[in-house]
Amino acid sequence: MTADEAVTFIELSLKERSLSRVEQSVFLGVWQGLSYSEIAKQTGYDAGYIKLVSHKLWHLLTETFGEKVTKSTVQNVIRRQIQKKLADSPTTVPNLQGSASSYQDWGEVVDVTFFYGRKSELEILDQWIDRDRCRLIALLGMGGLGKTALSVKLAQQLQEKFDFVVWRSLNNAKTPSEMLVAVIHFLSHQRETPETTDTNALISRLMEYLQRYRCLLVLDNFESVLRDEAQAGAYRKDYEGYGSLLRRIGEVSHRSCVVITSREMPEEVATLEGDILPVRALLLTGLDESAAEHVLEAKGVKAMADDLHRLVDWYRGNPLALKIAATSIKDLYSGSINRFLEQKTIIFSGIANLIEQQYQRLTAHEKQIMIWLAINREPVQPNELRSDIVPMIEQNYLMMSLRSLKRRSLVEHSAAGFTQQPVVMEFVTNLLVDQIYQEITQEHPLGALPSIQLKLNRQLFYLRHLSGAEKSEKRC
Secondary structure, eight states: OOHHHHHHHHHHHOSSOOOOHHHHHHHHHHHTTOOHHHHHHHHTOOHHHHHHHHHHHHHHHHHHHTSOOOTTTHHHHHHHHHHHHHHHOGGGSGGGGTOOGGGEEOOSOOOOSSOOOOHHHHHHHHIIIIISOOSEEEEEOSTTSOHHHHHHHHHHHHGGGOSEEEEEEOTTOOOHHHHHHHHHHHHTTTOOOOOOOOHHHHHHHHHHHHHHSOEEEEEEOGGGGBOTTSSTTOBOTTOTHHHHHHHHHHHSOOSOEEEEEESSOOHHHHHHOOTTSSEEEEEOOOOOHHHHHHHHHHTTOOOOHHHHHHHHHHHTTOHHHHHHHHHHHHHHSTTOHHHHHHTTOOOOHHHHHHHHHHHTTSOHHHHHHHHHHHHHOSOBOHHHHHHHOSSOOOHHHHHHHHHHHHHTTOSEEETTEEEOOHHHHHHHHHHHHHHHHHHHHHHOTTOOHHHHHHHHHHHHHHHHHHHHHHHHHHHO
């Protein structure tokens, strides 16, 4: 039996309260064979105070178990009491025989019965959590990539390695204090319901549990607590406590792991994460062709190799986008991917709504950059992009906005420069078409549609080729 299992048993046996932090330190130190002076040195408390706490602790345990408990007898007493409980009713000590089922709270978890691919991602995350003992991990990527499903699958695979598993969605997010009170209540076996709303005090109490037990806490849809129309990672009013929580989890030593999924990288993760540090970030890409094929087959669509390759490339393997496309392929094109591809229509209402949610969160500068990336069509370097943008944007705002867009997973970056995924580019282009159309119709409220359409086509031709034309002139 481990010392942590013994602490769990004691707290289950106590009827009116949990062990205080110093009582836990004394008990764990004595269990490991440390002297009171060694415990005092380890914890930073005065040796006389440690002796006083231990005296009261042994008295409390004596009253609880009905037999004399001292520093020298505590291990034997606890072992006897556990054996007695197991003999009387095995279910009263659920976690002392390797079962973690009583210590899991999945909330409104999604069903991952049909889960395809992500083998390499699961292996990386397993290594980070189990071998590298990472304290904080962020699963990042644009909407529809399957971050939620991956977080559930990961938690299911690792559940037996943790004393507690808690999975929470932050959609319709509670305030930090409300969420912390609920988690603390669960980790205390429903014995503790903090009355304070002080976020820092609640975080400190949660940290005690994360240090005492090995807990896996998953916070899904973390972008729900982040602010719209601000640089990526800024928090909504009254939700700043989530940033303090991430910072403490990443900086303070503990035995647990907190996993967040988000469309945006929080600033605390960006600051603390590193390849060999206890805070890591995994940017999800789309599914490979094999997994994408399974997604299509589940929707009743069969794919030829070449068609599959083109379809996956169009949507960058985004599982949700592939499911939406598969529905249209089946309903409108009799299951023919090739006929669907020939139409060159890659935006549907479900996909557009997905991107729209992220697009509306952008700042004015970010939206401006997104439009000009769509106009360029090809990867472009920041200095070239800045020379294209009308009206011109200052260099520092440009670089800050590009960094923010990258953290939002809305732009791709390579040696060739910045660009957008095809489906994002098509969305922004359609947005630009609508914008130009509105401007033209406002100029000619009673004008004939053919003339409006002609002007619209000319405007689009000009915009799509503007950057290339200007660059040609510069070269001449």
